[in-house]
Amino acid sequence: MRILLVEDEHKVAQFLRxxxxxxxxxxxxxxxxxEALYLADSGEYDLIILDLMLPKVSGFSVLSTVRKKxxxxxxxxxxxxxxxxxxxxxxxxxxxxxxIKPFAYAELRARVRALLRREWRELKLxxxxxxxxxxxxxxKAWRGEKDLELSNKExxxxxxxxxxxxxxxxxxMIAEHVWDASFDSFTNVIDVYISFLRNKIDKDREPKLIxxxxxxxxxxxxxxxxxxxxxx
Numbered sequence: 001m002r003i004l005l006v007e008d009e010h011k012v013a014q015f016l017r018x019x020x021x022x023x024x025x026x027x028x029x030x031x032x033x034x035e036a037l038y039l040a041d042s043g044e045y046d047l048i049i050l051d052l053m054l055p056k057v058s059g060f061s062v063l064s065t066v067r068k069k070x071x072x073x074x075x076x077x078x079x080x081x082x083x084x085x086x087x088x089x090x091x092x093x094x095x096x097x098x099x100i101k102p103f104a105y106a107e108l109r110a111r112v113r114a115l116l117r118r119e120w121r122e123l124k125l126x127x128x129x130x131x132x133x134x135x136x137x138x139x140k141a142w143r144g145e146k147d148l149e150l151s152n153k154e155x156x157x158x159x160x161x162x163x164x165x166x167x168x169x170x171x172x173m174i175a176e177h178v179w180d181a182s183f184d185s186f187t188n189v190i191d192v193y194i195s196f197l198r199n200k201i202d203k204d205r206e207p208k209l210i211x212x213x214x215x216x217x218x219x220x221x222x223x224x225x226x227x228x229x230x231x232x
Contacts, residue, residue: 001046001116001156002026002177006036006062007078008054012101016049019105020112024139024152026179033057040066043176045073047115049108052079052090060093067094074115078108127162130222132201132209134162148200153178157193158201161210161220170217194218 003025007013013029020027028043030036034056040048048066052059063075077090080101087098096118097111117137127134134141136159141148150158156178161169171190194210202208211219 001159002028002044003112004028004030004036004039004043004045004048006030006033006048006050006054006059008032008051016105016108019109023109024156025112026156026177031055033059033062036062037065041069047112048073048075049078049112050075050095052077052081052086060089063090063093063095074118076108076111076115078103127159127165129162129165129209129220130207132162132222134159143201143205150200151196153193154196154200157190158197161197161218164220166219166221168213168216168219174217 001024003020005013005016005020005027007016007029008031010031013031017027017029028039028045030039033054036050036054037057040062050059050063052063054062059077059079063077066073066075071094074096075094077095077098078101079086079098081087082100090098096115099108099111127136132141132143134155139155141150141155141158157174160174160177174190194212198208198210202210207222209220209222211221213219
């Protein structure tokens with residue numbers, strides 16, 4: 001899952017980014033409202049954590065603009081503004097939750113997971129492609145009757161592939177959703193992790209679920225193509 005964190009206090013931003021990454025999220029960081037609007041417009045996020053007191057463009061303006069363009073993305077306001085009228089205004093403009101500074105990271109984590117669970121309920125709680133099953137809430141995956149022992153990054157990569165099953169995803173798309181915007185998609189790290197997944201999912205099994213699309217990226221599908229000269 002990919003989160004946009006909008007926070008202008010450097011120490012707070014780095015603390016939150018580290019904690020969220022340890023909780024298996026890909027995190028992009030914006031230090032002002034202008035950068036937040038650019039990233040929100042150019043990327044796809046599963047959740048936005050938004051400070052209100054921002055330079056260049058206010059958090060309220062960011063919230064209003066993002067909500068008009070994307071009515072579904074969960075937005076958690078994180079701010080030192082304690083006045084009731086500020087909370088009411090944020091909720092009326094379109095935030096889904098409101099957390100006041102100072103706060104405990106454990107509470108932030110709980111609120112983030114609650115917002116994402118709300119989104120997951122609208123999707124299938126378990127993702128299935130053929131006999132491959134992934135449970136994003138319990139963070140477990142298995143093929144057939146065999147449990148898959150996956151690292152955090154392998155799990156994130158598999159989840160992204162399964163959410164886009166039967167569609168070609170490029171290396172850039174994978175880099176942005178499984179790593180973050182600063183990741184160099186021209187390295188071979190993605191190919192290495194695809195190889196790891198193949199060894200755990202497709203080795204000694206048919207059909208092979210992870211297909212390479214030459215010069216483009218990858219596709220997860222539940223049956224081999226009848227004729228696909230670009231795929232292997």
